[in-house]
Amino acid sequence: MVLKEELNIQITDTAFNGRQAIDRCLAEKFDVVLMDINMPVINGIEATQEIKRLRPDVKVIIVSMNTDYATVNKAIKAGADGYILKSEGAEEIEKALKSVLKNEVYLSKILSDTMTKDGDGRIASREDLLHFSESLITTREQGVLKLVAEGFTNQQIADTLHISVRTVDTHRTNMLTKLKLPNTAALVKFAMENKLV
Numbered sequence: 001m002v003l004k005e006e007l008n009i010q011i012t013d014t015a016f017n018g019r020q021a022i023d024r025c026l027a028e029k030f031d032v033v034l035m036d037i038n039m040p041v042i043n044g045i046e047a048t049q050e051i052k053r054l055r056p057d058v059k060v061i062i063v064s065m066n067t068d069y070a071t072v073n074k075a076i077k078a079g080a081d082g083y084i085l086k087s088e089g090a091e092e093i094e095k096a097l098k099s100v101l102k103n104e105v106y107l108s109k110i111l112s113d114t115m116t117k118d119g120d121g122r123i124a125s126r127e128d129l130l131h132f133s134e135s136l137i138t139t140r141e142q143g144v145l146k147l148v149a150e151g152f153t154n155q156q157i158a159d160t161l162h163i164s165v166r167t168v169d170t171h172r173t174n175m176l177t178k179l180k181l182p183n184t185a186a187l188v189k190f191a192m193e194n195k196l197v
Contacts, residue, residue, distance in 0.1 A: 003034075003093065018042025025051045025058055032059045032097060037066060037075070045071075045078045052079030059100040063093075068180035070190045072111060082106035137175060142196060144171040149188045149197040 003009040013028065015021035019041040025033065033051065037044040048060045061082035062075045072083050081100040084092055085108045092108060099106035137145065140161075147157045154172075158165045172184065181187050191197045 003090075009097070016040075018044060018047030021047045022050050022054070025055050030058055032061060032100065034061050034063050034093075035080070037062060037064045037071070045075050045080075048075065048080050049078035061096050061100060061106070067111060070179060070181060070186065070193075072107070073190075074193070076105065083111065084108040085110060137178070137196065141171045141175050144168055145175060145187070145191050146197045148172065148184060149191050 003011055012030065013024050015024055017040045021033065021035065021039075021044075022042070024030075035044040035048055039047070042050075044062060044064075048062065051058055051060060056079075059081045060079065061084060062080045063084055063086055064071070064075075065086050066072075067085065075083050082096045082105065084096050084106070088108055088110070096106045096108075143161060144157055147160060152160065154165045154168045157163075157168045161168070172187070175181075175187055176183070179187065179190060181190060188197075
């Protein structure tokens, strides 16, 4: 409704799961696909990856409520050209559409305020965003993260790095907060997926 009435954009098709989205992108020519993440059969990130593999010319914008960095990073790695939040209005959708059609990667303003230097939603390149995790986590935190991933306890990490157990716990908590991850298992998974360990 927002696209049709407020932005005067033509909607040519709708898919109800990731498999349908892939099939329709193969059958027809689309300029842009607005993709949800949580869909049946194939989720939006996997569908995005397949669409970009088969039809790299199609722009894909993820539209989600999910704001954690790990999910955003996964979507961009899958080839998404943009990532915006469902809670934002027509103006944000319009900005995202204009940016991706100019071959720019676009992030919702709420996300870009923390993930880009200028906070204007546009990102110089996909590589800049994918390297964000490396600059977000300090060298000391990466050292702690490596040992966490290897299964070390806080005491073992403290002994190995010659720091206090409290400092180890602080580093772990800081990483969870910065990456918006719920627990240590998610932190380890994120580290492995992004080759930080």
